[in-house]
Amino acid sequence: xxxxxxxxxxxxxxxxxxxxxxxxxxxxxxxxxxxxxxxxxxxxxxxxxxxxxxxxxxxxxxxxxxxxxxxxxxxxxxxxxxxxxxxxxxxxxxxxxxxxxxxxxxxxxxxxxxxxxxxxxxxxxxxxxxxxxxxxxxxxxxxxxxxxxxxxxxxxxxxxxxxxxxxxxxxxxxxxxxxxxxxxxxxxxxxxxxxxxxxxxxxxxxxxxxxxxxxxxxxxxxxxxxxxxxxxxxxxxxxxxxxxxxxxxxxxxxxxxxxxxxxxxxxxxxxxxxxxxxxxxxxxxxxxxxxxxxxxxxxxxxxxxxxxxxxxxxxxxxxxxxxxxxxxxxxxxxxxxxxxxxxxxxxxxxxxxxxxxxxxxxxxxxxxxxxxxxxxxxxxxxxxxxxxxxxxxxxxxxxxxxxxxxxxxxxxxxxxxxxxxxxx
Amino acid sequence: xxxxxxxxxxxxxxxxxxxxxxxxxxxxxxxxxxxxxxxxxxxxxxxxxxxxxxxxxxxxxxxxxxxxxxxxxxxxxxxxxxxxxxxxxxxxxxxxxxxxxxxxxxxxxxxxxxxxxxxxxxxxxxxxxxxxxxxxxxxxxxxxxxxxxxxxxxxxxxxxxxxxxxxxxxxxxxxxxxxx
Numbered sequence: 001x002x003x004x005x006x007x008x009x010x011x012x013x014x015x016x017x018x019x020x021x022x023x024x025x026x027x028x029x030x031x032x033x034x035x036x037x038x039x040x041x042x043x044x045x046x047x048x049x050x051x052x053x054x055x056x057x058x059x060x061x062x063x064x065x066x067x068x069x070x071x072x073x074x075x076x077x078x079x080x081x082x083x084x085x086x087x088x089x090x091x092x093x094x095x096x097x098x099x100x101x102x103x104x105x106x107x108x109x110x111x112x113x114x115x116x117x118x119x120x121x122x123x124x125x126x127x128x129x130x131x132x133x134x135x136x137x138x139x140x141x142x143x144x145x146x147x148x149x150x151x152x153x154x155x156x157x158x159x160x161x162x163x164x165x166x167x168x169x170x171x172x173x174x175x176x177x178x179x180x181x182x183x184x185x186x187x188x189x190x191x192x193x194x195x196x197x198x199x200x201x202x203x204x205x206x207x208x209x210x211x212x213x214x215x216x217x218x219x220x221x222x223x224x225x226x227x228x229x230x231x232x233x234x235x236x237x238x239x240x241x242x243x244x245x246x247x248x249x250x251x252x253x254x255x256x257x258x259x260x261x262x263x264x265x266x267x268x269x270x271x272x273x274x275x276x277x278x279x280x281x282x283x284x285x286x287x288x289x290x291x292x293x294x295x296x297x298x299x300x301x302x303x304x305x306x307x308x309x310x311x312x313x314x315x316x317x318x319x320x321x322x323x324x325x326x327x328x329x330x331x332x333x334x335x336x337x338x339x340x341x342x343x344x345x346x347x348x349x350x351x352x353x354x355x356x357x358x359x360x361x362x363x364x365x366x367x368x369x370x371x372x373x374x375x376x377x378x379x380x381x382x383x384x385x386x387x388x389x390x391x392x393x394x395x396x397x398x399x400x401x402x403x404x405x406x407x408x409x410x411x412x413x414x415x416x417x418x419x420x421x422x423x424x
Numbered sequence: 425x426x427x428x429x430x431x432x433x434x435x436x437x438x439x440x441x442x443x444x445x446x447x448x449x450x451x452x453x454x455x456x457x458x459x460x461x462x463x464x465x466x467x468x469x470x471x472x473x474x475x476x477x478x479x480x481x482x483x484x485x486x487x488x489x490x491x492x493x494x495x496x497x498x499x500x501x502x503x504x505x506x507x508x509x510x511x512x513x514x515x516x517x518x519x520x521x522x523x524x525x526x527x528x529x530x531x532x533x534x535x536x537x538x539x540x541x542x543x544x545x546x547x548x549x550x551x552x553x554x555x556x557x558x559x560x561x562x563x564x565x566x567x568x569x570x571x572x573x574x575x576x577x578x579x580x581x582x583x584x585x586x587x588x589x590x591x592x593x594x595x596x597x598x599x600x601x602x603x604x
Contacts (some may be wrong), residue, residue, distance in 0.1 A: 015506035017519050018497035024526040040540070043533040047481060047567050053473055056455065056480050059448060234459075241455040267445040272496050274448070275487025280498065282484075330498055372502040 001034035002296050005287065010079035010328070013373075019330045020276075023337075025282040030290050042286060049285020050278050052198050053237055054160050058281075059274035060240035061108035064247045065116065066266045066273075068106060068218070071251025071258050074116040076215040077102050078124075083211035085185070090192025091201040092128055093138055094185050096121045100142035101181045105222035106243060109152040110146035110368055111274070111379050114139060126384075133394040136384035137369075140376040140391075141398040142184060144365045147331070149177035150226060151236060151243075154364065157281065157335045158357045161288065162343035165354075166236045167229050171423050172354050172416040174226075176362055179415055180405045187401050209336050217250045230423060257341060277332055284336035292340055301345045311349040315410050318342060319363055325369020330375070334364055351413075358416040362409055366402050369395065433580045437493050440573050444486035451479035470548040478546075478563050485570025492523065493577030496584075512589040520582045527571040527578065535566030 005026040012022035024046070031037050068074060081095035081102065088094060099117050107113050118139040124136040147154045150170030159166035192198045212219070225243055228234040234242065251258035258266075291297070308314045325334050339360065346356040369378040371388060377395070382390055409415050458472035462577050491497050538561040545557035 012522060013500050014503060015515060015518055016499050016501050017522050018499040020497060021519075021523045021526050024529075025522050028526065028529055039529060040533045042529055043537040043564070043567055046530065047534075047537070047564055050484060051477055051481055051563065056476060057449050057453070059480060059483070060452065060455070063448065063452065203523060237455070238459050238462075241452060241459055244452050245456050263449075264445070267448055268441065271441065271444045271448050271483060271487045272491055272494070275444070275484050275491050276496060276498055278480075278484040279488045279491070328500065373500040375498065 001030050001293055002291055003406075004034065005030040005290070009287075013328065019333055020279040020283045023280065023287050023333055026292055027125070027283065027287045029358065035290070041289075043243040045286040045289050046282040049289075050282045052160060054156055054166060054235075055278070055281065057151070057156050057240040058108070058277060059270065060237065060244050061153065062112065062273050062277075063150055063266070063270040064088050064240060064243035064269050065107040065109060065112040067247035067251055067258070068221075069112075069116040070262050070266050071247060071255055073215075073218040073247070073250070073255075074103060075120055076218050078117065078120050079206055080211045080215040080219070082248075083208045086205040087202055088189060089201065090189050090198040091167070091205075092121070092125055092198055093130065093134075093188045093192060093201075096125070096138055096144045097145075097181055097184045097188065100139075100145050101177065102219070102222065104143075104145040104149035104177065105226060106151075106218075107146050108151040108156070108240075110143045110365065111375050113146035114143040114376050114379040115383065117143065118380055122380075122384045128198055128201060132384055132386045133391045134191075134197075136380040136386050136391050137394040137398050138184075138188065138379075139383065140369045140374070140380035140395070141402065142181075143218045143376050143380070144368060144402070145177055145181060146185065146329075147365050147368075148173050148180060148358075148362055149172065150229070151240065152261075153277070154331055154335055154361045155357065156236060157332050158339050158360060159338050162339040162353060162357065164357055167232070168420050168424055169357050170226070170229055170236065172358055172420045173361075174419045175415045175417075176358055177411045179408065180362075180402065183257060183401050183405050184398075185345065187397065191397075197332065217254060219254065221246055221250075246422075280330060280333050281336060284333045286335050286342055287333075291337070297341045297344055299346060304344050304345050305348060312411070314345070314349045314361065318346075319359065319406065319410060322360060322363040322371075323366065324378075326364045327370045328373055329367070331364045331367060334367070335360065346411075352417060354420055355413045355416045359406070359410050362402075362406050366399065366406065369402075370399060430580070433576055436573065437490060437577055437580075440486050443492045444483050444490065447479045447483035447486070451483065454479065459480040459584045471550075474546055474549050478566075481563060482566040482570075485566040486573065487570075489570050489573035489577050490525075491575040493581055495581055509589065513586055516582060516585045516589060520578065523578050524575065527575050530571035531568045531575070534564065534571060538568065 008029055009022050009026040012025055028042055031039060078099050078409055081098035085091050085094040085098055100113055103113050105119055122135045122139055150173045155169040156166055159169050225239045228239050343353050343356060347353055360407060368374050445468060454472050454476045458469055470597055486597040541560040541564055544560045549558050551558055
């Protein structure tokens, strides 16, 4: 049954069938052909999989991100990042990474990060003479930090499906997020030096203090969200609701950049984005229920432990496997289907489930920039107005940087677990 | 006739979207109310979590209908973007067929499911007007309702795509739908 379901899903995905439909068709086929279950289980699971308080953080973080974008918070963050690293050669490119890091700490989605920051920074980079493909690849890659630095939608999904504390995952994301941010900045800085790009990036840069003051309310937001979860004051869902109302207060009450009329487009965008993700979650929830029913996690676990003996081999194999999966399958679907299978095996090999969650998320986040199915890449190409084929040559080194960081995150658990152990 | 159908379809989709937007706003307020009661009054409300979850399920399924209408669902577009003419039309029909199948299952068995749980009640929530318990059917009805609306959206979208792929010129997606 499992192989039928997997093959049906991959075939349908290849035929450009929407992800949620492909997963649902494979599951419905599985129920009808291989089980005694009545089909009503389909309707039941596709409602109960999204009937969860932790998952409600997803629409809220999407809404909060869109409110911040509408309120001009992303522009203020770009100004702030420029004031910090803009003085270097290639400073504009470096500030793209830094802005994404800050924005990521209030947004849980990397596509939202691509649109919010890319719309401002890609045109600026083009005006300063950076190649279009470089700007788009940089934006797509930096925006990955959106799901690695907390809050993060994939972490919520991993936490729910592998039964791991979402708060712990959030805290564990800080280390890897900083590592990737620093590695990207270094790569960008060296490339700009070598190629001679971005010599005039200094122009129009504000001083650090005025820029920090200008962006202070935006910079306070991650403090409230992460701090609240960190201190155990909020659950992630509560933090996401607070983020929505904080963004609303700042945008409407203080900056006065959002009027009542602007709420319509914000709500509309948020409804569509949330519905798309949650529908995939509903279908993937059904899929994962069926394979768990069929005992696949236990069988897969036994098989893996009979083939592989050491934890380092397991981690290597998992990383290669996830990299391939990430190229073709959408991140949330991959996490919901694979986390319940792989997390118990990881625990069997003595890998901390929180650390394993970070490996999965960083690896699958890379899938967002690798063709043929990379949502970040699509978004960045759309913002940068460039075809996918012209981006690839600029993209490869960025992917290699992330692969390097992934290796460090995989084999040095303390990168992820240091902050977690500090708190929990 | 076609014009009348198209007007009706747009009207339906526009209102589906508006209701979904309202539900998102409502669920934000209800959840915020819950945070406030928990932190400020230290007396968490009993009804807000169930209500917010129910609103979110309705918001999602109504939003899904609009996503089918506008073709916003995520997919791996690599193959379809490289096809033209008849082959593209064939693929559009495959996508239509599989989507329709899933939506029909959701409508048919969703109604079945909603009927089965008719006499189970939601914990902690009562009808504000009569004070009587509410049926869980309210939650489960979201899937068949949204799926039925999605079928309408899917039909409209497929007609547009087919006209486009047989070369009737670029048919613009209803942008004004997005503009509510």
